[in-house]
Amino acid sequence: MKKKFVSMLLSAVLVTMALAGCGAGGNAPESSTTPAAESTENAESAENVEPSGETDTAPADNTQGTVKESAEPTTELAEAEPAKEKYQIACLTRGLYHNYHQSVKAGLDAAAKDCGIEYTFQGTENETQVDKQVEMLSTIIDQKPDAIILGPLDSEAVMPQLERAKEAGIPVIIIDQPVDSDIPICTITTYGHANGGIFMADKINELYPNEEKVQVAMIASDQYSDYSVQRRDAFIEKIKDYPQIELVDIQYSDGGDQLKAADGTKAIIEAYPDLKVIIGSGEGNAVGVLNALKELGKESEYTVLGFDSGKVQLEAIASGTEFGTEASFPYMIGYQGIVNAVRYLNGGEINSKIDTGYYWVDKDNLDTPEAQLRVYE
């Protein structure tokens, strides 16, 4: 019994030490004093976990910068500056594998290089793993980085974690999808995905102003992502101004699965022989639409409008199969994320809302430097 007790005690001490080591990050704790001291600290941080707001401790780091609050997003972009210290910046994005996210990452990489810092990059496997992302965010906060760059999948679900980050004094920069909270110091995104939907309605009206009936179909990623929903709803609202435009069907592709988008497109084409315009709301969907038309041998029979870029879309625009795409600017979103984080940590002033904007790319301007800067392969 005694032996057992001793070994239990020993292992308890070991576990506490290991935990303390994790929590304290770089500071290696002195082994003799650790268990007691650290356990009180752990208790404190456990209290802080509760988003009560009672223990509103001031951030320990007082070198942080200021934020220029503004109601309207600015299109003014910050420039890279060298980091004063080796900041640890953690980035958690909305996904990993779509070219879009890879382009965000390319921007992050470039900015990290320009600022002379290192950062960690994580993302969920697809845009439906809301719970997993919350978990990953929680782990990141436990690691106490100097700043967090977050592309939230669900703006509500991350709230408790944002509160935790605030308690811990970690500044959070939001990219891609704004959250309804004043905790993030800065939000960098394509503001107004709704504008993308409105733009598409205007574009179709511009292309077919005098037709009696223009049947339009949309392939969207899913029914819950904000960008997907906002584009869709704004489009539905806007076409009320254009009586000739009729949205016949919307099909979803399980988060931009190209095969599912292609099969959905084919079914719509079969169902509506008079269909004229197909909108692919997002890269995977637009590629699916293009593949479907290719398989049917009907490349030139429909007006394809896309969102974002990617190699397949760019080639289709060049060859005339796709009319054009509303390209967002993921590279700059990533780039601005790191640049603003570093500026803030350096003690500089940053804007609270930065809009990297949509940019219409079609055959006429595809080769211009402006368009080439924004599109990604």
Added chain:
Amino acid sequence: MNTNKKTTIAPGVLQKAIILGSLILIIIIFSLLSPNFLTLSNIGGILLATTVNGILSIGITYVMIGGGCDISVGTNMTLCGVMMAVFAITFHLPAVLSVLLGILVGTVVGIVNGFMIAKCKVPPFIQTLGMMMICKGLALVISGAKPIYMDDIENYQIIATGSVIQKITGINIPNGIFIMIGITIVASFLLNKTILGRYTFAIGSNEEAARLSGVNVVKWKLIGYALCGTMSGFAAWFMTARLNSAQPSTGAGYEMDAIAACIIGGASMSGGEGSVSGTIIGAFVMSVLINGLRIMSVPSEWQTVVTGAVVIFAVYLDTLRKKGK
């Protein structure tokens, strides 16, 4: 053994007739509801949409008949596709060789599954769950999480989406569907006419009895999983051909559709029952359903609900039939 075979034949035929009847019924209902359903080009679309799921589910049929289960087929397919692209684009190997090597990768994954399950006694669900993650991760690591395009290979897409028949008769039936039918016939032959099939049924019905009667259970189980992996490789071939690229993010979740097709087709989760033809019909039931609901502009949410209900209904029908006997 012989008695075993005799008892499974008659109900098997009846069961297939029921599934086939259901498929025809669904087709009739949709053609009455929508004039755009039973058109040549839509049939072509349905056929092509069935290839990937059809081939994956044939592989799973073997494993399920043998009393196992394989949920790694979806991401195994992803891995095979990525490997094909890597061989063809990065190593500049000839397209045919790349595809063969990619299929071989799938087979190796299957062999590893089979070895761990049959020899090391890891439960099939756990082993293939782990393998599902391994394949997913490897596909991402190897591809750098980016799609690899098959642009450098001329006419790569023809395999799946071109149509030899169109050149001869003018009807656009994609090549892919003939290759799927070919695979179905070969797989069906293996299962019904060879020792592999007979032993697989025997192992699935009663593994202990099979072992006691001298069947090398480890060996034949392993072959079953290896075949399943090979099928993932074939599916990857079609996938990459249809997309003209290897997409490291596409494939996860496909195993569930494939398992659903097997179950609709009469395969039993507890082994010893099932057929390749039933499974293919099951795969068609699923794609016809989805296609028909799409053509009628039924929202995607409801398409999923209906498919789920059909899977349950199919199993219920099957239990009714067994009870009736």
